[in-house]
Amino acid sequence: MDDRQRIKFYQTGTFTVGNRLLGEEDRTVQSRMERTNSLNSGHRACQGCGEALGARYAVDAAMRAAQNRLIAVNATGCLEVFSTPYPESSWRIPWLHSLFGNAPAVAAGVAAALRAKGRTDVKVIAQGGDGGTVDIGFGCLSGMFERNDDVLYICYDNEAYMNTGVQRSGSTPPSARTMTTPAVGEHPGNLSGTGKDVPRIAMAHGLAYVATASVADLRDLEAKVTKAMGISGSRYIHIHVPCPLGWAHDPALTIRVARLAVESGLFPLFEAEGGKITGRTMIRRKVPVERYLELQGRFKHLFGERPDRAALAAIQSIADAHIAEYGLVDKGTSRGDSSGT
Amino acid sequence: MFQIRIHGRGGQGVVTAAEILAVAAFIDGKYAQAFPSFGSERMGAPVMSFCRIDDKFIRLREPVMDPDALIIQDPTLLHQVDLFSGVRPSGYILINSSRSLEDLGIAELISRFPNARLRTVPASEIALENTGRSLPNAALIGGLAALTGILGSSAVTEAIRKKFPGKVGEANAAAAEATYQAVASGRAWVSKETRHAGTY
Amino acid sequence: MPEPIEGSQAVAAAVARCRPEVISCYPITPQTHIVENLSSRVRKGEIGNCQFINAESEFGALSILIGASAAGARSYTATSSQGLLFMAEAIYNAAGLGLPIVMTIGNRAIGAPINIWNDHSDSMSMRDAGWIQIFAETNQEAVDLHIQAFRLAEELSGPVMVCMDGFILTHAYEPVEIPAQDQVDAFLPPYDPVQVLDPADPVTIGAMVGPEAFSEVRYLAHHKQLRALERIPELGGEFRERFGRAPVGLTEAYRTEDADTIVVALGSVNGTIREAVDELREGGIKVGSLKIGLYRPFPTAQVRAVLHPAKRAIVVEKDLALGKGGIVSGDVKMALRGLPTIVQTVIAGLGGRSITKASLLRMIGEARAGKLDEPHFLDLNWTVIHQELERQRRQRRSGPMAEHVLRAVNAVSSKIT
Numbered sequence: 001m002d003d004r005q006r007i008k009f010y011q012t013g014t015f016t017v018g019n020r021l022l023g024e025e026d027r028t029v030q031s032r033m034e035r036t037n038s039l040n041s042g043h044r045a046c047q048g049c050g051e052a053l054g055a056r057y058a059v060d061a062a063m064r065a066a067q068n069r070l071i072a073v074n075a076t077g078c079l080e081v082f083s084t085p086y087p088e089s090s091w092r093i094p095w096l097h098s099l100f101g102n103a104p105a106v107a108a109g110v111a112a113a114l115r116a117k118g119r120t121d122v123k124v125i126a127q128g129g130d131g132g133t134v135d136i137g138f139g140c141l142s143g144m145f146e147r148n149d150d151v152l153y154i155c156y157d158n159e160a161y162m163n164t165g166v167q168r169s170g171s172t173p174p175s176a177r178t179m180t181t182p183a184v185g186e187h188p189g190n191l192s193g194t195g196k197d198v199p200r201i202a203m204a205h206g207l208a209y210v211a212t213a214s215v216a217d218l219r220d221l222e223a224k225v226t227k228a229m230g231i232s233g234s235r236y237i238h239i240h241v242p243c244p245l246g247w248a249h250d251p252a253l254t255i256r257v258a259r260l261a262v263e264s265g266l267f268p269l270f271e272a273e274g275g276k277i278t279g280r281t282m283i284r285r286k287v288p289v290e291r292y293l294e295l296q297g298r299f300k301h302l303f304g305e306r307p308d309r310a311a312l313a314a315i316q317s318i319a320d321a322h323i324a325e326y327g328l329v330d331k332g333t334s335r336g337d338s339s340g341t
Numbered sequence: 342m343f344q345i346r347i348h349g350r351g352g353q354g355v356v357t358a359a360e361i362l363a364v365a366a367f368i369d370g371k372y373a374q375a376f377p378s379f380g381s382e383r384m385g386a387p388v389m390s391f392c393r394i395d396d397k398f399i400r401l402r403e404p405v406m407d408p409d410a411l412i413i414q415d416p417t418l419l420h421q422v423d424l425f426s427g428v429r430p431s432g433y434i435l436i437n438s439s440r441s442l443e444d445l446g447i448a449e450l451i452s453r454f455p456n457a458r459l460r461t462v463p464a465s466e467i468a469l470e471n472t473g474r475s476l477p478n479a480a481l482i483g484g485l486a487a488l489t490g491i492l493g494s495s496a497v498t499e500a501i502r503k504k505f506p507g508k509v510g511e512a513n514a515a516a517a518e519a520t521y522q523a524v525a526s527g528r529a530w531v532s533k534e535t536r537h538a539g540t541y
Numbered sequence: 542m543p544e545p546i547e548g549s550q551a552v553a554a555a556v557a558r559c560r561p562e563v564i565s566c567y568p569i570t571p572q573t574h575i576v577e578n579l580s581s582r583v584r585k586g587e588i589g590n591c592q593f594i595n596a597e598s599e600f601g602a603l604s605i606l607i608g609a610s611a612a613g614a615r616s617y618t619a620t621s622s623q624g625l626l627f628m629a630e631a632i633y634n635a636a637g638l639g640l641p642i643v644m645t646i647g648n649r650a651i652g653a654p655i656n657i658w659n660d661h662s663d664s665m666s667m668r669d670a671g672w673i674q675i676f677a678e679t680n681q682e683a684v685d686l687h688i689q690a691f692r693l694a695e696e697l698s699g700p701v702m703v704c705m706d707g708f709i710l711t712h713a714y715e716p717v718e719i720p721a722q723d724q725v726d727a728f729l730p731p732y733d734p735v736q737v738l739d740p741a742d743p744v745t746i747g748a749m750v751g752p753e754a755f756s757e758v759r760y761l762a763h764h765k766q767l768r769a770l771e772r773i774p775e776l777g778g779e780f781r782e783r784f785g786r787a788p789v790g791l792t793e794a795y796r797t798e799d800a801d802t803i804v805v806a807l808g809s810v811n812g813t814i815r816e817a818v819d820e821l822r823e824g825g826i827k828v829g830s831l832k833i834g835l836y837r838p839f840p841t842a843q844v845r846a847v848l849h850p851a852k853r854a855i856v857v858e859k860d861l862a863l864g865k866g867g868i869v870s871g872d873v874k875m876a877l878r879g880l881p882t883i884v885q886t887v888i889a890g891l892g893g894r895s896i897t898k899a900s901l902l903r904m905i906g907e908a909r910a911g912k913l914d915e916p917h918f919l920d921l922n923w924t925v926i927h928q929e930l931e932r933q934r935r936q937r938r939s940g941p942m943a944e945h946v947l948r949a950v951n952a953v954s955s956k957i958t
Contacts, residue, residue: 094743096738360714399812
């Protein structure tokens with residue numbers, strides 16, 4: 001009995017061992033036969049697109065939670081463009097695209113129409129990239145939050161205006177190269193000290209539910225969407241989605257890049273209700289930001305023969321600040337490991 | 342067609358005054374059109390409102406430039422704005438004031454209108470006594486009805502009750518009635534206090 | 542029975558009768574009284590099953606209705622001037638998507654310089670966006686128009702803009718008959734969408750369309766607008782039967798049969814124009830007027846039919862195409878192509894300057910004598926113009942133009958006596 005073979009589960013605290021070992025109820029939506037595949041195959045996304053992945057995960061989870069009675073409003077952007085190349089559409093659900101900057105307002109209107117017609121069984125989600133959410137749609141977003149319209153807004157954050165050719169947005173991280181923050185001159189890449197933290201801004205509106213999520217953690221993402229769908233009023237989920245084209249990383253590494261963003265502390269995973277943090281996902285094994293940055297061509301200028309130590313240190317301090325702020329590392333058990341995943 | 346122009350300051354109910362006129366005319370079986378001349382919402386700025394009364398549909402849409410009757414709700418405007426512009430030679434002029442024309446400093450101005458039918462009436466004081474507020478607009482409509490004969494007193498009081506619900510309407514209607522009597526009788530109006538003190 | 546009522550309140554009452562399901566609002570002078578009144582009615586439960594939403598901007602307000610209309614709700618809002626411009630992207634979007642939204646425009650000038658008074662520059666700025674545009678002459682027309690607008694919008698599946706002069710109509714108090722609820726219900730059935738977001742029958746709305754199909758999609762939108770030219774008179778006939786009142790037509794001719802000169806205009810100024818026509822006719826002058834009710838689509842055939850026998854058409858318009866001149870007169874000229882009728886442009890009433898009967902009489906006289914410049918600017922203060930041009934010539938840093946003109950016309954009342 002003492003020689004019983006012990007199976008080491010490296011990833012303790014998660015369920016990534018494999019869905020087949022889990023109870024029926026704990027399996028992911030994506031693993032189920034009856035998943036709606038709301039964003040069907042045939043769309044024109046790039047190889048390795050993080051947003052296509054995130055959207056499929058999120059909308060299928062939302063559909064399940066809404067018993068397949070869901071309407072989606074989409075801002076202009078990558079997701080909208082690659083999913084609806086006229087005359088085809090890869091959406092299997094009722095879907096409306098209006099403009100770049102008005103998805104939150106349009107969704108609020110859909111929700112109002114359903115309420116007027118007594119159709120409280122039908123739910124509404126709004127989707128947009130970081131451009132449509134953080135910048136041009138920000139006024140409408142804040143209006144929707146402030147009125148507490150009954151909409152779940154999902155932002156797929158690939159940290160730039162990708163659809164128009166990789167221009168800087170209010171979500172672009174410091175030092176990142178984009179076409180409008182080129183890696184030249186005295187301060188190559190995006191300027192530091194700029195940018196908005198929209199999840200915190202959503203919290204400041206006192207929303208019933210705000211969460212961040214990543215395509216690296218499917219189960220966590222689905223759980224957050226499902227939880228949000230069970231709450232009424234305005235809810236906001238901000239999903240980190242790598243873009244192989246814009247970030248210049250190997251398309252095969254999308255999920256790894258996303259995971260490193262989380263494990264470095266640069267993209268903290270947390271939940272908040274009524275403006276207060278109510279949950280966070282601990283970093284299992286903290287990595288230095290270099291592990292994350294070195295996979296991406298948009299940060300290439302920080303490395304090489306003469307690495308930009310000051311910029312790297314600045315990025316590291318952002319990660320460290322997140323870790324401190326959200327308590328992402330359990331001081332007793334964390335093991336700093338520079339060997340990567 | 343009978344055209345009335347009302348002058349006052351923002352916050353004195355000049356626009357409502359024109360509407361009361363329109364409602365009163367309608368009660369009397371006439372057609373009326375009332376509208377303000379506008380600025381941004383601001384207390385104290387000079388404002389004008391207009392009312393046209395006719396037996397048939399009024400097609401004209403322009404400010405009243407040659408009024409048959411003029412109401413001046415705030416005499417402090419007398420030296421700031423050309424209130425009498427366009428007044429018809431035998432027009433009616435009703436000024437809200439307890440002072441005389443000489444005291445108001447407009448005797449010379451008035452001499453330009455030798456045929457005008459002019460009255461001053463202390464509408465603010467009458468309003469204060471009846472309603473507790475010195476808002477003279479409704480009262481002055483009563484005065485205008487008496488001065489011009491264009492509207493009946495009962496049409497005016499009914500219009501006021503329609504515009505202002507409950508006690509406010511009653512009080513303003515009373516103020517209008519008192520002003521009507523003051524103008525119609527041609528006698529100087531005396532406040533209740535003075536009357537009760539028996540000093541006249 | 543007509544009752545004396547403020548124009549805005551009358552419109553709000555009419556809209557309420559039309560049973561809107563979603564109303565969004567953002568305040569801007571001079572339409573605000575309409576949406577305020579509607580918010581009160583919704584709160585009091587006078588409009589059943591209606592959601593009233595205070596938007597964060599006009600762009601938000603119309604965007605909300607795009608969503609609501611796509612989800613099958615009868616949708617309404619109102620705006621003016623700057624607000625209409627702020628929602629410009631959504632205006633084109635709503636028309637392109639074919640959503641039957643009804644919107645009141647309380648016509649107001651567009652800045653800079655900022656001006657809250659009436660002219661038609663706002664509606665004109667969106668004339669080619671694909672919304673049906675109809676102009677009311679009186680508050681009774683405004684009321685009747687809104688009822689017809691919902692019916693027309695939902696039948697054709699496209700948005701309709703009901704235009705009424707800011708302050709001149711919105712804030713005018715005059716007798717208006719508000720139809721009874723059952724009358725409106727008989728004329729306006731519940732909204733039956735051509736396309737709708739429905740989980741039971743999913744559709745994708747708002748796809749990108751490339752060069753291979755865009756022209757065809759646009760032509761179909763143009764064709765839909767042209768259908769309004771037939772549909773409006775038909776609906777008007779039905780309206781007259783039910784409500785016993787003349788509906789707002791494409792155009793309305795007044796004493797034009799033997800007229801040598803016909804004055805053409807949109808909106809409330811037509812009342813004053815008819816007064817001028819009657820006065821001139823009394824003096825034996827053969828003048829008539831043509832009111833254009835439906836502006837987009839433009840009633841080309843009707844305009845041509847009325848104007849072509851006349852020697853001269855004078856288009857009095859409350860708008861100005863900077864660097865060109867008239868906008869409506871351009872449409873009228875096109876309608877009269879190939880015909881010898883002279884088309885005279887008169888730019889009047891900009892930024893709320895009153896168009897008086899006296900000025901119209903003078904202008905018509907000058908036009909008939911062939912003495913009018915083209916375009917003619919009615920009641921323009923040429924002294925001030927020349928003064929200001931000279932001032933600018935003298936000095937490079939001549940300062941903000943509008944402020945200097947205000948000083949020149951003595952509008953700056955800083956004198957203390």
